Amino acid sequence: MSATDETEAGLGGAARGSAASRKSATAGSAAIAAVGVAGRSLVPDRYRGFFQQAMVLATLVVLFVLFASVNPAFLNWPTISSMLLAAVVTGVQALGLCFVIATGGIDLTPGLGMSVTAVVGAQLMVAFHLPMAIGILGCVLCGALIGTVNGFLVAKVKMQPMIATLAMMMVCWGMSLVLSNGTNIYLREIEGYGKIATGHLIPGLPNAVLIFAVLAVVAGVLMGKTSVGRYALAIGSNKEAARISGIKTVRWEIAMYAICGVFTGISGVIMSSRLNQAQGLIGQGYEMYAIAAAVIGGTSLRGGRASIFGAVIGAITIQTIFTGLTFIGVADQWQKVVLGGVVLVAVFIDIMRRGGKEE
Amino acid sequence: MTDMTADRRRPGPPLLEARAVSKAFPGVKALQGVDFAVRAGEVHALVGENGAGKSTLMKILSGLYQPDAGEIRVRGQAVGLPTPLSARRLGISVIHQEFFLMAHLTVAQNIFIGREPKLPGALFLDDRLLNRKAAALLERLGVDIDPRVQVGRLTVAAQQMVEIAKALSFDSSVLIMDEPTAALTQSEVETLFRIILEFVSESAAVVYISHRMEEIKQIADRITVLRDGQLVDSRPAAELEIRDVIRLMVGRVITAGARPEPRSAKADTVLEVEQLSTATLVKSVSFDLKRGEILGFAGLMGAGRTETARALVGADPKTAGRVRVNGQPVKITSPADAVAKGIGYLSEDRKRFGLIMRQDVVRNITLSSLPRFNRFGLLDDHAMNEAAESFCRLLAVKTPSVHQQVSNLSGGNQQKVVLAKWLERDCDILIFDEPTRGIDVGAKQEIYDLLRRLAGEGKSIIMISSEMEEILRLSDRIVVMCDGCVTGVLANAEATQENIMELATRFCHREAGDLNAAA
Known part of the structure; x- marks a missing residue:
């Protein structure tokens, strides 16, 4: 009996599971004390998470070695630092997505949501001549609003997350074109705005990377050390059990989408600062990279399992593939094909490790 | 003890x-x-x-x-x-038969979900205290379960102990x-x-x-x-x-005189099942079915009756067992094999397994026998409509037309449509799983009459039912199951509610387990 069988039993299929264990019961009579854990895998239970993260990190290292061996120029700091900078937007969105995916949901709005938030922030500063702090705040709040609406549609109205956020993605798409009048909003006039992402508080390290690192720590603590993460995983594991345990699942589920929205808003600030402009279509396709980053990092789309560290490494891995392939002279068009392959391999390895069954 | x-x-x-x-x-x-x-x-x-x-x-x-x-x-x-x-x-705490646990969380996290101890400042969770409290609780229960293990990796018995620990923690x-x-x-x-x-x-x-x-x-x-x-x-x-x-x-009173006439034992055996077992529940089930007979399957929920039927028709894998149809050994590994041998299974869950709710009566009735209506690669609508109409007349299906979507029919009429599908496919052995579930009282009688008529016309019927009255009124013989085993076969004349219930609660597995261990 593999771990997955019991997982299903725990999820409410007790009748089926019980029948199976009854069969083992007839084979011999082990005392309860001896039947705690069924089935042992190679990796002890407590270190499974650690092992998973080590695998993800190892993949990234292998990629680095691979690219560097073809073109040693790949391994210099300016390259790496610009690569990290390019990974930030995907990374920040993946951090937020982890909370939604942990509940068993999905959010397709990070990409075009980023466009709207960037445009809203930019218009506040350019069209309304408001201070930069207000612009940034507006950008983040706009993200939170999008996330809250997503969460409301999913948790309260009971829409399927894929459908609700697909519709919201289109709303964002249109709204970002409406609010920007379909043109670029240049932010060069806003003093210091560009420095948010591209300045260097620490010499040699773009601020955006620093912000990403701080956000990753915040997300990691939220996921691992507070009720937020605990309830996200509980909802993704067995929503009904969580509800019966007295957790206000609707409210918490909305909160997860709102958190994801806040991260989307922050990615909007970083993106518009990096480009020194905002326009309607800058976010197109980014949601796919963010989802891929979370999946490469070992977050399960079925919910109940999420890794913030994995999402960070996942985002860096994606950018490494893009930059690395450019370095070794592989044409642009092929980069996405390779990325798709990497996602498939990551999921496949994960399934193998679990003994051929998706959890 | x-x-x-x-x-x-x-x-x-x-x-x-x-x-x-x-x-x-x-x-x-x-x-x-x-x-x-x-x-x-x-x-x-x-x-x-x-x-x-x-x-x-x-x-x-x-x-x-x-x-x-x-x-x-x-x-x-x-x-x-x-x-x-x-x-x-x-x-007041309940331990449900189906557990309400979160498989991905640890034992301790499950027990204290929603009531996690916090570190000073009430912002961060105190997982060390959480694990200590859970360990103390489990120790009080006298069970050796590591509070840091994911619940999904525990056996069902251990999961139940976690549920009990959770209840005690309140x-x-x-x-x-x-x-x-x-x-x-x-x-x-x-x-x-x-x-x-x-x-x-x-x-x-x-x-x-x-x-x-x-x-x-x-x-x-x-x-x-x-x-x-x-x-x-x-x-x-x-x-x-x-x-x-x-x-x-x-102790319910059942109207006398409603029972079937005893039939002569001379009829041929159309189906023999020997030592049928599945990986999950069914243990060495044997029975036989005679031509024109209604064989009732009685038992409590979870006795393994549906599982036996599903394994018989190849919907679920068998681990052992022989099946003979009309004396010939047959190998049934999928429902298609069963249908080819003339065995039709009418699921207890019509909506999920019996009908395509969003299609009309004709399409549902002809679904299993489409090749028959094939004319040069195209389906002969005219012949299909005629077949459907004749079955609707035969079974008295109440529908405005054969083009009515089946989701608009009543439960009893839906059941008839499923039946028509198998009759169209020339099934002589029909397995009805809870044939009157979700059907109102008047329509029930109609289904009973129909089952009797079919048996009278030489069809052989297995009827799984949880309603004692149905079992006693219709069955020529009654197979009683409990916990995956056949605990008795009764002729209708000797069957009473009491002796059926006694057989239905005769739990065999633990004794059987000891026997197996000895063997």
Whole structure:
């Protein structure tokens, strides 16, 4: 009996599971004390998470070695630092997505949501001549609003997350074109705005990377050390059990989408600062990279399992593939094909490790 | 262990009471004015047939359902239980047959979900304290489970201990357990009983819902019997023998003279099943079916009747067993094989497995026999309509036209459409799984007449039913199952509600387990 069988039993299929264990019961009579854990895998239970993260990190290292061996120029700091900078937007969105995916949901709005938030922030500063702090705040709040609406549609109205956020993605798409009048909003006039992402508080390290690192720590603590993460995983594991345990699942589920929205808003600030402009279509396709980053990092789309560290490494891995392939002279068009392959391999390895069954 | 109830506890004041509680669902009176009281220090067994109202009562007492009438009292105070959480705050916890655990979280996280200890500042979780508290709780239960292990990796027995630990962590004074031993081995049952007895001695009480009479005799201080949503009797366990309990459970009066005429035993055997087993539940099931016979399958929920039928027709894999149709050994590994041998299975869940609800009557009836309507690669609509219309006349399907979407038909007519599908496919052996589930009373009679007519015309029928009356009225012979085994085959003339129920509660697996171990 593999771990997955019991997982299903725990999820409410007790009748089926019980029948199976009854069969083992007839084979011999082990005392309860001896039947705690069924089935042992190679990796002890407590270190499974650690092992998973080590695998993800190892993949990234292998990629680095691979690219560097073809073109040693790949391994210099300016390259790496610009690569990290390019990974930030995907990374920040993946951090937020982890909370939604942990509940068993999905959010397709990070990409075009980023466009709207960037445009809203930019218009506040350019069209309304408001201070930069207000612009940034507006950008983040706009993200939170999008996330809250997503969460409301999913948790309260009971829409399927894929459908609700697909519709919201289109709303964002249109709204970002409406609010920007379909043109670029240049932010060069806003003093210091560009420095948010591209300045260097620490010499040699773009601020955006620093912000990403701080956000990753915040997300990691939220996921691992507070009720937020605990309830996200509980909802993704067995929503009904969580509800019966007295957790206000609707409210918490909305909160997860709102958190994801806040991260989307922050990615909007970083993106518009990096480009020194905002326009309607800058976010197109980014949601796919963010989802891929979370999946490469070992977050399960079925919910109940999420890794913030994995999402960070996942985002860096994606950018490494893009930059690395450019370095070794592989044409642009092929980069996405390779990325798709990497996602498939990551999921496949994960399934193998679990003994051929998706959890 | 048998005399553990002997000089135990004098029951104390009532901890939890239901007074004249009623609850109705569309078409069913699930509970009618039921009184029920659990006293401190007692293990109170709640028994009854399928549909007697046990789970409805349990759900009302635990805040999952609201009663239509009557009141709930906790320690003498009238209370409302609007949610499971409110019941739990008053000290009432339920351990459902299906566990409510979060497989990806650890044992400790599950036990204290929603009540996690926090570090000073109330922002961060204190997982160290969490694990310590869980470990202390599990130690009190005397079970050796690591609180840091993911619950999904535990056996069912261990998961149940986690559920119990969770209930205890709420300082529950009443623990309601629904078939708690269904998944346990003998030694695990003993551990559970030890825990139950320790628990009730602390001026607490357990409501123990089970079909296992031996265990009830062993553990219960008081037995309450429900039947058809009404209280039948509630007495100290010492005053009741197992056969009394069974008599009280089934004591419904069934109109005489409705039984089928005894048939001559000369008819040929059309189906023989020998030693059929599955990986999950079914254990060495053997039976035979004669031409023109209705063979009833009786048993309680989870007895393995549906599983036997599904394995027989190849819907689920068999691990052992031989099947002969008309004396010829056959190999059935998929439902398509079964259909090719003339065996049709009418699922208990028509909506999921029997019909394509969003298509019309014609398409449903002809679905299994499309090749027959094939004309040069195209389907012959005209022939299909004619076939469907003739079946609708034959079976008296009430539908405005054969192009009506089946989701718009009543339950009884939907059942006829499924039947027509198998008749169109020339099935001579028909397996009806709960043929009248969700069908109103008038239409039931029509289905009964139809089954008899089909049998009269030489079709052979297996009828799985949880309704005693249906079984006794229609079956020529009755196979009774319990816990995956056939516990008896009765001719209709010798069958009574009592002897069927006795066979249906004769749990075989533990003894069988010992035999297997010895072999």
